[in-house]
Amino acid sequence: MPPSDLSSFLDGAPGAGPQGRGAVDPAAAKVVLGKRYEIFADQPLVQLNTATATAYRAADKRDERADMFAYVCRPGLPPRSDIMGALKGVETPALLRLRDAGVVDWPLNRAHRAVVLFDRPAGRRLMTTLDDRIEPMLDEAITRQVMQPALLALKELKARRLFHGCINPTNIFMRPGANSTVVFGECASAPSGYCQPLVFETLERGMAMPSGRGPGSVADDMYALGVLILFLALGRNPVGGQSDERVLQAKLDRGSYAALVGDARVSAMMTEPVRGLLLDDPGQRWSLADLDLWLSGRRLSPKQPQPVRRAQRPLSFAGRDYVAARSLAFAMERSPIEAVRIIENGELETWLRRSMEDETLADRVHEGTQSASSGSGGTLSDRRLARVLMALDPTAPIRYRGISVMPEGIGVALAEAVSTGVHVQEVAEVISAQLPIFWISVQGVFSPEHVPIVKMFETARNYLERISPGFGIERVLYHLNPGMPCMGAMVVDEYPQELDDLLYAMERAAERPDRPTEPLDRHIMAFILSRHGGINERSLLGIGPTGKPLERVLGILDILFEIQRKSRAFPLPKLCGWVATMMDPAIERYRSGTLRDRVRDELAKQAETGAFKNLYVIVQNNNLVQRDGAAFDLAKREYQLARKVIQHRQRELDQREKFTTGIGRQVAAVVACLLSAVILAAIVVGGVA
Amino acid sequence: MAASTGGRSGQGRNLPVPVDQIPALGKGAAVPRAGAKRPANKADKAALIVAVCLAPLALFVLPTTVLFFGGMVPTIVSFVADRTQEKYLPMIVGSLNFCGVMPAGFELWGGAATTDRALKLLADPFNMAMMLGAAGLGWVIYTIVPAMVSATMVWRNEQDIARWQARQEALVSEWGREVTGDVEQLPGLD
Numbered sequence: 029m030p031p032s033d034l035s036s037f038l039d040g041a042p043g044a045g046p047q048g049r050g051a052v053d054p055a056a057a058k059v060v061l062g063k064r065y066e067i068f069a070d071q072p073l074v075q076l077n078t079a080t081a082t083a084y085r086a087a088d089k090r091d092e093r094a095d096m097f098a099y100v101c102r103p104g105l106p107p108r109s110d111i112m113g114a115l116k117g118v119e120t121p122a123l124l125r126l127r128d129a130g131v132v133d134w135p136l137n138r139a140h141r142a143v144v145l146f147d148r149p150a151g152r153r154l155m156t157t158l159d160d161r162i163e164p165m166l167d168e169a170i171t172r173q174v175m176q177p178a179l180l181a182l183k184e185l186k187a188r189r190l191f192h193g194c195i196n197p198t199n200i201f202m203r204p205g206a207n208s209t210v211v212f213g214e215c216a217s218a219p220s221g222y223c224q225p226l227v228f229e230t231l232e233r234g235m236a237m238p239s240g241r242g243p244g245s246v247a248d249d250m251y252a253l254g255v256l257i258l259f260l261a262l263g264r265n266p267v268g269g270q271s272d273e274r275v276l277q278a279k280l281d282r283g284s285y286a287a288l289v290g291d292a293r294v295s296a297m298m299t300e301p302v303r304g305l306l307l308d309d310p311g312q313r314w315s316l317a318d319l320d321l322w323l324s325g326r327r328l329s330p331k332q333p334q335p336v337r338r339a340q341r342p343l344s345f346a347g348r349d350y351v352a353a354r355s356l357a358f359a360m361e362r363s364p365i366e367a368v369r370i371i372e373n374g375e376l377e378t379w380l381r382r383s384m385e386d387e388t389l390a391d392r393v394h395e396g397t398q399s400a401s402s403g404s405g406g407t408l409s410d411r412r413l414a415r416v417l418m419a420l421d422p423t424a425p426i427r428y429r430g431i432s433v434m435p436e437g438i439g440v441a442l443a444e445a446v447s448t449g450v451h452v453q454e455v456a457e458v459i460s461a462q463l464p465i466f467w468i469s470v471q472g473v474f475s476p477e478h479v480p481i482v483k484m485f486e487t488a489r490n491y492l493e494r495i496s497p498g499f500g501i502e503r504v505l506y507h508l509n510p511g512m513p514c515m516g517a518m519v520v521d522e523y524p525q526e527l528d529d530l531l532y533a534m535e536r537a538a539e540r541p542d543r544p545t546e547p548l549d550r551h552i553m554a555f556i557l558s559r560h561g562g563i564n565e566r567s568l569l570g571i572g573p574t575g576k577p578l579e580r581v582l583g584i585l586d587i588l589f590e591i592q593r594k595s596r597a598f599p600l601p602k603l604c605g606w607v608a609t610m611m612d613p614a615i616e617r618y619r620s621g622t623l624r625d626r627v628r629d630e631l632a633k634q635a636e637t638g639a640f641k642n643l644y645v646i647v648q649n650n651n652l653v654q655r656d657g658a659a660f661d662l663a664k665r666e667y668q669l670a671r672k673v674i675q676h677r678q679r680e681l682d683q684r685e686k687f688t689t690g691i692g693r694q695v696a697a698v699v700a701c702l703l704s705a706v707i708l709a710a711i712v713v714g715g716v717a
Numbered sequence: 718m719a720a721s722t723g724g725r726s727g728q729g730r731n732l733p734v735p736v737d738q739i740p741a742l743g744k745g746a747a748v749p750r751a752g753a754k755r756p757a758n759k760a761d762k763a764a765l766i767v768a769v770c771l772a773p774l775a776l777f778v779l780p781t782t783v784l785f786f787g788g789m790v791p792t793i794v795s796f797v798a799d800r801t802q803e804k805y806l807p808m809i810v811g812s813l814n815f816c817g818v819m820p821a822g823f824e825l826w827g828g829a830a831t832t833d834r835a836l837k838l839l840a841d842p843f844n845m846a847m848m849l850g851a852a853g854l855g856w857v858i859y860t861i862v863p864a865m866v867s868a869t870m871v872w873r874n875e876q877d878i879a880r881w882q883a884r885q886e887a888l889v890s891e892w893g894r895e896v897t898g899d900v901e902q903l904p905g906l907d
Contacts, residue, residue, distance in 0.1 A: 677875075685867075
């Protein structure tokens with residue numbers, strides 16, 4: 029049996045069926061996860077809350093001294109279930125230890141929620157908000173209390189190919205004591221980079237919306253560490269009071285170091301790591317090895333950022349002059365009408381060739397302009413603008429009609445869009461316009477990591493083009509988010525992540541009086557197909573918009589039978605009973621009323637076994653259908669024979685005098701002859717005697 | 718329903734009664750109209766020849782001829798009265814009338830078989846009563862038995878119709894209106 033929740037996935041324990049998930053303890057407002065950890069819903073820890081999760085006290089049944097807490101994750105945003113297994117193995121004092129994760133029936137919401145359990149941090153946050161002002165930390169303290177633990181934590185994460193993505197002072201805890209070190213907070217309860225303030229993100233990731241940043245790398249964590257050092261050295265937010273857009277613009281115009289440090293005074297000792305860590309070119313940025321060397325006392329030669337190519341003459345756009353392609357692309361995103369104008373009238377391309385003198389870039393822009401017509405979705409000008417922006421700034425995210433996503437962040441962006449109902453169409457158009465594939469094509473260097481991304485988005489586009497149930501945007505959602513629970517309206521509160529979870533959730537939904545007319549909606553179908561691709565194509569066509577009622581119910585039964593066989597979720601009597609009540613079109617195939625009643629009774633009886641196989645065997649009995657058809661033909665013949673016999677008898681009755689004149693007189697003649705023979709014989713015998 | 722049949726088309730195995738075995742359904746039972754003139758045929762000619770040949774014999778046994786001719790007057794009357802082709806009435810009356818004459822015949826043949834004696838026997842009231850009574854019995858049979866047979870046949874047909882109608886209702890109940898085949902007629906049953 030596949031794991032029913034993250035807990036069993038982590039533990040490698042088998043799923044425990046419908047009651048196997050974290051269950052509510054009726055004795056108190058607490059839930060139990062994995063039969064070991066208790067989470068107390070009546071003991072919130074507000075000070076540990078994050079933007080996407082609320083914290084509650086937790087306890088370990090096996091270890092009473094363990095001081096733990098649990099994050100109850102916000103629905104609609106998938107936690108980073110892909111890294112939890114690896115994160116559970118990280119045991120370093122510099123990082124909040126993840127104990128377990130799973131799905132529980134959360135009493136406060138009366139719905140299932142993903143929870144992640146951590147050891148409770150002993151100290152307080154370095155900052156409660158980024159606008160806090162704290163006492164500037166001394167260089168030595170930053171080095172010993174922050175940078176050394178950070179190096180330790182990041183090394184551990186790198187060894188497991190993990191990206192933290194949430195290194196900022198509001199997610200770092202300082203242990204009590206004068207010489208204590210910091211503990212880096214959690215990074216698993218929300219999608220990668222979702223909770224990271226923009227100032228801590230690199231320029232490229234910062235341009236993406238929080239849900240579209242995608243999985244990052246250690247280099248991104250190193251950048252965040254550089255910003256963190258700057259925060260602690262200054263004791264405040266160096267760009268406090270500035271809007272995110274202004275910060276981004278400043279980073280674009282002057283580079284991150286200059287934009288963030290500005291006029292602030294940073295000690296000579298700290299300048300070197302801050303400058304190295306804030307380099308915008310990830311290839312130039314300090315690595316863990318560089319940081320390790322610096323912490324060991326070796327001083328590195330300061331790295332200078334690569335100069336940005338500038339045009340000889342500026343391009344006037346939206347009231348401002350631009351000399352760099354990247355800044356121009358950033359401005360064009362914000363003034364799309366003006367941007368489309370300079371693209372379509374050729375002004376941009378001319379400027380790139382003549383003023384920028386960058387033929388490669390100009391060719392790339394030209395290709396983006398021309399290739400926009402190959403995709404579908406949205407308007408041509410929107411697609412063209414998106415491609416031109418990618419050509420101008422290849423490392424920036426895909427920017428399309430107000431959304432901004434990295435290719436690998438499209439999945440989470442879509443998950444958030446589906447849960448909030450905002451920007452779903454735009455995300456779908458990004459995929460159907462093949463923008464992720466163009467993004468990869470404009471990257472300067474080929475990376476093997478891009479190959480699966482191309483394949484993933486080709487598949488997603490194919491799914492998007494099919495409108496039948498099981499495909500469309502819902503299928504793309506589960507294709508791009510393998511850990512995404514099923515969002516079907518009927519089961520969304522049950523947080524089903526695997527097929528058996530889904531079936532048990534549907535079993536419970538079947539009991540509700542407000543259940544829908546059919547058990548399979550588009551989300552559930554897409555979820556099923558994404559988890560189990562071996563569904564018969566005929567069944568899929570049957571439940572499609574063109575399917576007839578009979579094909580539809582047979583398709584539903586076929587699919588449920590198949591996934592029950594696959595998931596081994598058994599028994600499901602309520603769900604079977606629900607499906608059995610839908611089988612009228614299948615029962616109507618039988619002509620015999622007696623047979624229909626028997627089949628209906630048998631379906632109801634077999635539904636109680638909770639096995640779709642038993643329903644399937646009854647309904648899909650082609651031999652019985654054929655025999656019923658043959659018997660029906662015989663019945664029709666018999667009916668017509670009866671009709672003829674009745675007509676004939678009626679005709680005879682209408683001419684009943686013929687009975688008298690015909691057979692009646694014949695009988696009378698026979699009677700008379702027989703009587704005569706008897707009398708004659710008697711006379712002869714009497715005469716002789 | 719379960720009775721088997723060797724139906725015309727060989728497909729009606731479940732039909733209760735084979736189509737061609739239903740009484741008077743398969744074979745035509747046309748009855749000629751009463752009083753219709755019939756053309757002379759070979760049988761009539763043969764009867765005429767037999768009558769001509771028997772005429773000398775009748776003269777040879779004249780007393781017997783007188784006795785039987787006189788005694789079977791009711792038969793002659795019935796023969797004349799019955800205008801049907803089948804002549805059931807003279808057949809019925811004649812057979813019993815003959816039985817009524819036979820005792821007088823035995824009495825004639827038991828003594829001197831003269832014409833006078835034959836006339837005396839004819840005039841005997843007892844013999845007369847026997848001859849006419851036997852003929853009358855024939856008339857009674859001819860009147861009552863066909864009526865009884867007709868009543869029986871009507872009853873049987875009505876029972877048959879009721880039984881088949883019940884079967885039709887059962888079929889509709891079991892298979893629905895489609896089984897009536899009003900939309901689609903199956904071939905081979907006309």
